[in-house]
Amino acid sequence: MIKIMIKKILLLLAIMVVLPGCVPVVAGATVGAAGGSVLYDRRPMKVIIQDDNIAYAIEKQLFHVDEIRTQCHVGITSYGGVVLLVGQAPTQALKDQITAVAKTAPGIKRLYNQMTIEAPTSYLTRTSDSWITTKVKTKLLMADHLKSGQFKVLTENGTVFMMGVVSRSQAQVAVDIARRVGGVQKVVKVFEYRRGDNVGGDTQKSQPAASSSPSRQAPRITSNDVAKIQPRTTTMAQTDEALYKQDGA
Numbered sequence: 001m002i003k004i005m006i007k008k009i010l011l012l013l014a015i016m017v018v019l020p021g022c023v024p025v026v027a028g029a030t031v032g033a034a035g036g037s038v039l040y041d042r043r044p045m046k047v048i049i050q051d052d053n054i055a056y057a058i059e060k061q062l063f064h065v066d067e068i069r070t071q072c073h074v075g076i077t078s079y080g081g082v083v084l085l086v087g088q089a090p091t092q093a094l095k096d097q098i099t100a101v102a103k104t105a106p107g108i109k110r111l112y113n114q115m116t117i118e119a120p121t122s123y124l125t126r127t128s129d130s131w132i133t134t135k136v137k138t139k140l141l142m143a144d145h146l147k148s149g150q151f152k153v154l155t156e157n158g159t160v161f162m163m164g165v166v167s168r169s170q171a172q173v174a175v176d177i178a179r180r181v182g183g184v185q186k187v188v189k190v191f192e193y194r195r196g197d198n199v200g201g202d203t204q205k206s207q208p209a210a211s212s213s214p215s216r217q218a219p220r221i222t223s224n225d226v227a228k229i230q231p232r233t234t235t236m237a238q239t240d241e242a243l244y245k246q247d248g249a
Helices: 002-017 045-063 066-071 092-102 123-142 168-179 223-228 236-247
Strands: 029-033 073-079 082-089 110-113 151-156 159-166 186-194 233-235
Touching (some): 045 073, 082 151, 082 159, 123 151
Antiparallel strands (some): 073 082
16 A cells, blocks of 8 residues: 555656646647646557657648648647547638648547637646646546546646546546546546446456447447536537537548
8 A cells, every 4th residue: 555655656746747748839829749648658559659650640741731830729649549639720611621631640540629719829828738737637646446547638728638448437537536626627538438337447348439430339328427427527429420520530
């Protein structure tokens, strides 16, 4: 027990010292990898490298589009081939263009564009977002019976996005923790769910929540699942059909 607490304290100090990475700023807008945070990442090294390559490929393509580079703030993150785009675009046309460009990157299993139609956020807002991410990760790390290393957390304009491969119960525990962190306006779940619902152990085979393959269907959301969803929480599985139509992922 003492060893576990020491490990958690050391990891907590690491979070406090190393804040989520900032992205380069160009002409008041941003195109770059989102400042997500994962502790003791459990993904195989091959998968981590593939995810990094996917994010870099999208970033490179977007950077060469003048309107996107100068007018939009785009955060890019990939977890197990699931790509999440966050940030702001001044028009729907630019948001759609970002989706179209991002889809050309190889290795993407699914693409979620959660950008909003508005002017890019300020540097102060982005600094606040980084601090919120740090606080959420700290809370997850200190929670009992929660494998916080399975969660990737990033914050955009007060909205916390959570990614990972987890059981539904672990996801709910993590979301409940994140919702109570100061500054968090909303929590959005971008999870792949494991079979079973044991809070203490996610040892069973992973069951993806969604797939880009036409032959595989997104999971059905039961009435019990809906009852667990808090007013300030959004689950991506509920909007899979809309995202398919919007992004063509």
